[in-house]
Amino acid sequence: MNRRNFIKNAGAFAALSNISPSEIFKSAMPDQLKSIRITRTDSNFEREKLIRPFGFKGGFLTELWQAVARLDSENYKGNIGLGTQSVLYGDADLFAAHSETGGNAMMYALTEKALQTAKKVPFTTPVELFDKILPSVISQGKRITGKQDLNLNFIYNAMVSVDNAAWLLYAAENNFKTFDAMIPAPYRKALAHQSDKIAIMYQVPYGMPMEDLKKAAQQGYFVIKIKTGHPGTQAEMLQKDIDKLTQIHNTLKDARTNQTKNGKLIYTLDANARYEKKETLLRYLDHAKKIGAFEQILLIEEPLSEKNDEEVGDVGIRVAGDESVHDEAGAMRRLQQGYGAIVLKGIAKTLSLSMKLAKLAADRNVPCLCADLTVNPILIDWHRNLAGRIAPFPGLGMGLMETNGDMNYRNWAEMIKYNPAAGASWSQARNGVFELSKEFYQRSAGIMEPSAHYQQMFPAV
Known part of the structure; x- marks a missing residue:
């Protein structure tokens, strides 16, 4: 069906269903997403203490760092994503080999590297951005930690605040007001x-x-x-x-x-x-x-x-x-x-x-x-x-x-x-x-x- 016929039929259906033709068209035709370029990044973190040592994976945590990432584009500023760092979950061997603060510092350094990498990469959806920057972030993670067999979960954990900020920037750029609206079509x-x-x-x-x-x-x-x-x-x-x-x-x-x-x-x-x-x-x-x-x-x-x-x-x-x-x-x-x-x-x-x-x-x-x-x-x-x-x-x-x-x-x-x-x-x-x-x-x-x-x-x- 060509575009003209689709619009004509959508209008006829709308008259019977009490749904606007624009809503039908938006849901049925392919998404027209903006190409987004990050112009500025920033990051910070807070240390949050736990009530008691929290044990799993054969180890214990006493605090969790809350990573905060900010992404700006030319059109939208102040899109802030959060991430909770858990080095013990990410790579238990790395956690055991360093002080708790040392492990957290390495993960936070990787978050900052991921932000710098994202700044260089235009994208339409956060999934696309994730795929594009992942190889570089993996390489940087191995360099920061000195661990060539660094677990991918450590990498992903360091990327959460960046990814969440990207979702909010993507929603702003495309005028998506809800979680449902911003879910890309394949998902x-x-x-x-x-x-x-x-x-x-x-x-x-x-x-x-x-x-x-x-x-x-x-x-x-x-x-x-x-x-x-x-x-x-x-x-x-x-x-x-x-x-x-x-x-x-x-x-x-x-x-x-x-x-x-x-x-x-x-x-x-x-x-x-x-x-x-x-x-x-x-x-x-x-x-x-x-x-x-x-x-x-x-x-x-x-x-x-x-x-x-x-x-x-x-x-x-x-x-x-x-x-x-x-x-x-x-x-x-x-x-x-x-x-x-x-x-x-x-x-x-x-x-x-x-x-x-x-x-x-x-x-x-x-x-x-x-x-x-x-x-x-x-x-x-x-x-x-x-x-x-x-x-x-x-x-x-x-x-x-x-x-x-x-x-x-x-x-x-x-x-x-x-x-x-x-x-x-x-x-x-x-x-x-x-x-x-x-x-x-x-x-x-x-x-x-x-x-x-x-x-x-x-x-x-």
Whole structure:
């Protein structure tokens, strides 16, 4: 159909459907996107202390740096993106080899390099910008850290604030007012759902007191995310993991919820790639069966080390790929090995990469969930936008996302105030879920509104 006939037919359809021809034309014809050139960049960061050492991947964090990136174009200034740095998540070996501050300093230096690289590259969508600058950022990351086998997750984590700023600049340049409007055409189908609820994955780190966990269940949390992969040798890790699962299950086995069909709480496991062999994982799951916890396990995230290629389709529960899913090829590798879900981390690996992975998963009817990086309140809303738009997770009938900042940041109450959508109904946990209203989708959770706190970190020019 040529353009003239399309417009004629669109007008006829509009008369019957009460939709303007311009809206029909905009949704059906190819996007006309502006070519964007960054004219100025800037960055800053804040150090946020944690309430107690936060353990996973066999290590412990005591603070998280909040990276802030600014991108200007000739037409639009002050587009600010945030990122929470987690060197332990990004590259556990690098984290162990340096002081915590030293690792954070290297990641922040890489963010600055990514900004300088982006300044040289015209783009139409942030996904295009991400693809164009990634090879250079990888090279710079290896040079900054002196680590030739630097994990890609470290690279991605350093790029999050830059990527988010690019999304906001892209939205401004193209006059996109909502998250839905700014989703590029190839990814719209994968992000077309609008769930009215997201189940909250309540995280249980290594040292959490069981009294705290009991209170969480009483408050209505029903998806309990258990951190496995304790520090130590594989044998020591397994024993500690087994002991912890026994302790958790004894605390929660009689708890009930109205959010699941059988009334029982749901467990998810997150090993952060600490298990070197499938055999060790199976021993852990055998113990779960022995104590009656196995039937309550919905999934396990990234149990095996990234280099482990063992088939996992026969372990008896759904296995989700996380750290090893560096790109679409990595996702396909894991799916071929029997993995049955993909973890999206728009707040750790960039929204641009997450859109690609969401599309790959949706095209193959593979469910996704959104896991946290202990991010700040504004980034939680970025992730909530993603979690609300992917298909509901099987067995739950709603989206699934983790958020744990409130239980880990010392300064959480003050950080909430930085969010333009602070106090919004969708940010309040109710009976273990976030309830997503019509306003949530219309307002895009507030992520496109400026934060006075972060804006004042940069000069007005």
